[in-house]
Each structure stands twice: as C-alpha cells, then as structure tokens.
Amino acid sequence: MSKQLLTAYELVGGYGKIDILHGVSLSVGVGEIVSVIGPNGAGKSTAFKTIVGFLRPRSGRVVFNGEEITGIRPDVVIQRGLAYVPQGRPVFPQMTVLENLEMGAYTVGEPARVAKALERAYELFPILFERRRQKAGTMSGGEQQMLAIGRALMTAPRLILLDEPSLGLAPKFVTLIFDKLMEMKRAGYTLMLVEQNAARALAIADRAYALELGRNRFEGPGTALLADPEVKRLYLGG
Numbered sequence: 719m720s721k722q723l724l725t726a727y728e729l730v731g732g733y734g735k736i737d738i739l740h741g742v743s744l745s746v747g748v749g750e751i752v753s754v755i756g757p758n759g760a761g762k763s764t765a766f767k768t769i770v771g772f773l774r775p776r777s778g779r780v781v782f783n784g785e786e787i788t789g790i791r792p793d794v795v796i797q798r799g800l801a802y803v804p805q806g807r808p809v810f811p812q813m814t815v816l817e818n819l820e821m822g823a824y825t826v827g828e829p830a831r832v833a834k835a836l837e838r839a840y841e842l843f844p845i846l847f848e849r850r851r852q853k854a855g856t857m858s859g860g861e862q863q864m865l866a867i868g869r870a871l872m873t874a875p876r877l878i879l880l881d882e883p884s885l886g887l888a889p890k891f892v893t894l895i896f897d898k899l900m901e902m903k904r905a906g907y908t909l910m911l912v913e914q915n916a917a918r919a920l921a922i923a924d925r926a927y928a929l930e931l932g933r934n935r936f937e938g939p940g941t942a943l944l945a946d947p948e949v950k951r952l953y954l955g956g
C-alpha cells in the first residue's frame with residue numbers, strides 16, 4: 719500500500735450545535751485518486767470543509783503529510799500543500815483567467831515559482847493559456863471548472879480535494895473533466911474528489927468511499943465498488 723498522505727479519523731461535527739458527520743474516516747495515499755460518493759446531504763461537502771479547516775470537528779483528527787492539521791485555519795492548511803476546489807467552481811468573474819490564476823498563487827510570493835506553476839497549469843489546460851486575457855465570467859461552465867482547478871494547482875499542492883468537479887456541466891465537459899483528472903494522476907498529482915456522477919467517479923478511482931447520513935457505508939477499490947450489487951442498487955441507479 720502507498721504511503722498515506724491524508725488520514726481523517728472518525729470525524730464528528732457539522733454546523734453550530736448540529737452534527738452532520740457522525741464518524742467519517744477517509745484516507746488518501748500518495749499518487750492515488752480517491753472518490754467519495756453518497757446521496758445528497760450525506761455530508762460529503764461537510765467532510766471536505768472539515769478536513770480543509772473551514773469547520774472545526776467536535777472530535778476526530780486530520781493528519782496530512784505526517785502532521786496533525788485538525789482545527790488549523792484553511793490558509794495555513796493550503797500553505798502546507800493541501801488544495802481545495804469547492805463545489806460550484808468559484809472563479810472571480812470580473813477578473814481575467816490570468817488574474818484568477820495569479821490569485822491562486824498569492825501565498826507563494828516568489829515570482830520564479832509562480833511562473834513555474836503557471837506553466838504547469840497551462841500545460842494541463844491549454845485552453846486557459848488561449849483565454850488568459852478573457853474575463854473568467856464569460857467562459858463556459860467547463861472552462862470555469864478548469865480554471866478553478868488550475869488556480870488550485872498554483873500552490874504546487876501535494877493533494878487536491880475537488881468537490882463535485884463535474885456538477886452541472888454539459889456531457890462533453892463532464893468527459894473532459896474526468897479525462898483531465900486522469901491526466902493529473904499520470905502527471906503525479908494526488909486527488910480526492912466528491913462526485914454525484916458515481917459511476918465515473920468509481921471508474922477512475924484507485925479507492926473509493928460511499929458515505930450515508932454522515933457515516934462511512936462502503937469502501938474499497940473503485941472497480942470493486944462498481945461491481946458491488948448493493949452499491950449499484952443504492953448509488954448507480956440499479
């Protein structure tokens with residue numbers, strides 16, 4: 719088994735006094751794609767927000783790259799190499815593609831490292847180079863998602879968490895985004911994603927988890943979950 723890069727142990731927590739997570743555990747090894755599936759409201763986004771530090775867990779621990787990051791502020795967590803692309807592909811619509819990418823590197827500072835990161839983002843997403851002077855808000859949903867991912871790459875992260883990267887995209891962009899995730903894996907990135915497109919998310923996953931009502935329900939290799947009759951019935955529409 720590969721070295722664990724992220725381990726979230728038994729996370730309990732949610733919003734204010736209301737617990738949404740009742741003991742969620744997730745782990746990601748170096749070089750893996752890990753997919754998290756589950757019905758609406760299962761706590762998938764809440765789990766990611768808790769890992770990244772937007773929410774403080776009531777109990778449980780998060781260890782990233784050998785260090786405990788439980789309860790640490792998101793900006794500090796990002797500086798340690800954990801990038802996060804929230805649900806809804808947020809970009810700054812009035813800013814150009816290039817400005818959006820540069821915003822992603824505001825913690826980096828050193829111009830040579832920013833230039834290198836920009837080069838890597840453009841290599842993975844040539845469309846962002848072509849559109850670098852265009853206002854982000856005028857691009858299609860799929861292009862905005864690529865920009866949101868490209869921006870996350872600007873810190874040269876060890877691990878990228880992606881919440882619903884294909885949500886609401888036209889079919890050709892859904893295919894493109896999943897192809898890009900595979901390409902990122904081949905380029906050496908480590909990814910954990912939440913996806914409502916469960917079949918595709920399982921197909922590209924080295925390992926996967928299904929969450930339900932704030933708890934782990936299934937876990938295993940992506941292909942094993944894809945073939946599991948119970949998983950099929952519950953999450954893959956029969």
Ligand SMILES: Nc1ncnc2c1ncn2[C@@H]1O[C@H](COP(=O)(O)OP(=O)(O)OP(=O)(O)O)[C@@H](O)[C@H]1O
Nearest residue numbers: 733738756757758759760761762763764765805914
């Ligand atoms: N900011 C918030 N304040 C209070 N409750 C919230 C907040 N965000 C989410 N919730 C609640 O937490 C529960 C889990 O939401 P979460 O967004 O984690 O689910 P999810 O698995 O990501 O679902 P989806 O597939 O719809 O994105 C839901 O019942 C939701 O209403």
Ligand SMILES: [Mg+2]
Nearest residue numbers: 762763764805
């Ligand atoms: Mg969600």
